[in-house]
Amino acid sequence: MSAILLIGRIIFGGFFIMSGINHFTKLEAMTGYAKYKKLPAAKVGVLVSGLMLLLGGAYVLLGFYVDLGALLLAIFLVIAAVIFHNFWKETDATAKQSEMMNFMKDFALAGAALILFAVVAKHGDMSFGWVVSKGHLALFK
Numbered sequence: 001m002s003a004i005l006l007i008g009r010i011i012f013g014g015f016f017i018m019s020g021i022n023h024f025t026k027l028e029a030m031t032g033y034a035k036y037k038k039l040p041a042a043k044v045g046v047l048v049s050g051l052m053l054l055l056g057g058a059y060v061l062l063g064f065y066v067d068l069g070a071l072l073l074a075i076f077l078v079i080a081a082v083i084f085h086n087f088w089k090e091t092d093a094t095a096k097q098s099e100m101m102n103f104m105k106d107f108a109l110a111g112a113a114l115i116l117f118a119v120v121a122k123h124g125d126m127s128f129g130w131v132v133s134k135g136h137l138a139l140f141k
Helices: 002-025 027-036 042-062 066-084 093-123
Strands: none
Touching: 002 027, 002 042, 002 066, 027 042, 042 066, 066 093
């Protein structure tokens, strides 16, 4: 089971690390999209969200403060879903469907991040067997 947990952390954390890197390498394009979605201080928002994704993904992947990483990812995902995938404002059926799918994806990933947060909060860390994990927030102990 420890190997499966490690593989899951690599996949889950790696996905968000790559997304965070994209926020920085494609900063102008992402800023343009954020402006299109009427995000105030769009460039700052892209930089902050990129940092949240990088840190959250790295914490999860490396097993270092996994709960903090999961919480950062959940916060980002809920905010991104509401601001960027507000399907209820779309009038075009195709755009509405696309935004709804992205909204649901973000909420599902936020749910997974919250489950990960809760597991770490309950068990104290993610070091089941040989899987390396250090530190936790211990908010609910």
